[in-house]
Amino acid sequence: MDLLQAIWLGILQGLTEFLPISSSGHLILMRYWFGWEIGDPQVELMFDLALHVGTLVAIVMYFWRDLVRIGSSVFSNDPARVVDRRLAWGILVGCIPAALVGALFDDVIEEYFRSQYALIAGLLIGIGILMAVVDRLGRKTRSIESVGVIDAFLIGMAQSFALIPGFSRSGITIVAGLMLGLQREAAARFSFLLATPITFGAAAWSFRKAFKEGIPAEMVVPMLAGGAAALVVGWLCIAFLIRYLRTRSLMPFVVYRVIIGGATLVRFFTGG
Numbered sequence: 450m451d452l453l454q455a456i457w458l459g460i461l462q463g464l465t466e467f468l469p470i471s472s473s474g475h476l477i478l479m480r481y482w483f484g485w486e487i488g489d490p491q492v493e494l495m496f497d498l499a500l501h502v503g504t505l506v507a508i509v510m511y512f513w514r515d516l517v518r519i520g521s522s523v524f525s526n527d528p529a530r531v532v533d534r535r536l537a538w539g540i541l542v543g544c545i546p547a548a549l550v551g552a553l554f555d556d557v558i559e560e561y562f563r564s565q566y567a568l569i570a571g572l573l574i575g576i577g578i579l580m581a582v583v584d585r586l587g588r589k590t591r592s593i594e595s596v597g598v599i600d601a602f603l604i605g606m607a608q609s610f611a612l613i614p615g616f617s618r619s620g621i622t623i624v625a626g627l628m629l630g631l632q633r634e635a636a637a638r639f640s641f642l643l644a645t646p647i648t649f650g651a652a653a654w655s656f657r658k659a660f661k662e663g664i665p666a667e668m669v670v671p672m673l674a675g676g677a678a679a680l681v682v683g684w685l686c687i688a689f690l691i692r693y694l695r696t697r698s699l700m701p702f703v704v705y706r707v708i709i710g711g712a713t714l715v716r717f718f719t720g721g
Contacts, residue, residue: 450671459675462500463682469620469702474569498655499672503679505648511687532594539601544647546609562613570713572615577706584699587627593635633694
């Protein structure tokens with residue numbers, strides 16, 4: 450892989466992992482649009498994993514104070530920390546659905562969905578329209594402090610669908626949060642906190658397989674470069690989205706998803 454290509458894909462990962470437009474869908478469709486093929490699907494998957502590690506580090510860097518505060522409250526009996534304790538257990542419970550789906554269907558998702566370009570494009574459009582409807586009709590009155598274990602489990606159920614390219618993990622979890630009446634910023638913030646342990650677990654699982662099969666020496670530098678680019682751009686995107694959603698709607702992301710999905714479908718069915 451060309452080094453500049455790796456950095457560009459890292460930038461793309463950083464932009465799309467946290468904005469509700471599907472990072473895995475974009476990485477796959479970018480290769481489809483421009484004919485960028487690494488060759489071995491397993492090596493391609495390992496490169497994508499390096500990019501996800503970069504964005505994982507970005508989450509941890511941005512939310513490290515929240516993560517330490519919430520994580521240290523799990524077994525605390527301090528009445529003043531009841532909200533943090535509830536969030537901690539909510540995050541743990543919310544990770545269960547995606548962990549189960551990943552463990553049971555990871556191979557199917559990797560082998561089938563990553564090559565279904567029309568389906569990915571259709572999901573970009575469909576979930577985008579759902580985002581528009583929920584953003585318009587949601588009550589948007591609840592803060593993140595009100596999130597309970599049942600809320601977290603339902604949002605976690607939505608997160609499990611994000612294993613399929615085109616859904617967008619941040620997009621579908623923000624939609625679930627809005628359905629439950631959360632404010633836009635609160636839905637985004639909880640979405641990012643929920644992503645941290647499940648992304649870490651998925652990365653650890655995938656790296657176990659990657660190291661077992663071996664990483665080609667020529668891919669080490671592109672993986673590091675792409676991961677570093679994803680980290681920097683991802684951190685900036687988290688900061689942007691949290692601020693943006695305090696006062697603005699999801700409509701620009703809806704329009705973008707529909708345009709990209711529609712253009713891909715046109716190309717796919719016309720053979721362009």
